[in-house]
Amino acid sequence: MYCNDRLSGSLLVLFGALVLWRASTFPSLAGLEYGPGLFPSIAAIGLIVCGALIGFGSRGRRKAPSTSTMPPRQTGWRMAARPLALLIVILGYGLLLDPLGFHIASFMAVSATALIFGMRAGGAALLALPLVIGVHLLFYSLLRVPLPWGLLTPMAW
Structure with a gap:
């Protein structure tokens, strides 16, 4: 399970980095302090942070919980x-x-x-x-x- 977390977290970080890079290429609008790339950049930073927490957070350093301590699945x-x-x-x-x-x-x-x-x-x-x-x-x-x-x-x- 933790290998999957690392993989999905890494992919999320990569996707966020690509969105951030693409948003930086958006043209700025005259007379505005922010342009069309502001919101995609904020979302991309959120993706990068969440991906890093998923893939490389404290869960990856702990032992996997036993099935007896996991909550029952619905x-x-x-x-x-x-x-x-x-x-x-x-x-x-x-x-x-x-x-x-x-x-x-x-x-x-x-x-x-x-x-x-x-x-x-x-x-x-x-x-x-x-x-x-x-x-x-x-x-x-x-x-x-x-x-x-x-x-x-x-x-x-």
């Missing part, structure tokens, strides 16, 4: 229903984005996805709230990408 209809549930979340997000707005639809989508993967409702909400606020700050405030406000239009700034 089987049956719950595991089979997960991809369908994720498709429903994606379709619902696409349909509800404009009427509800980015903030409410994204909060619901992140919470639902966390619930699908077994997180408790309180934890899902605690994950979704800062994530939605962070994405809002990144795209709306920093990158000036217009996001639909939907029901929160009276509160838009």
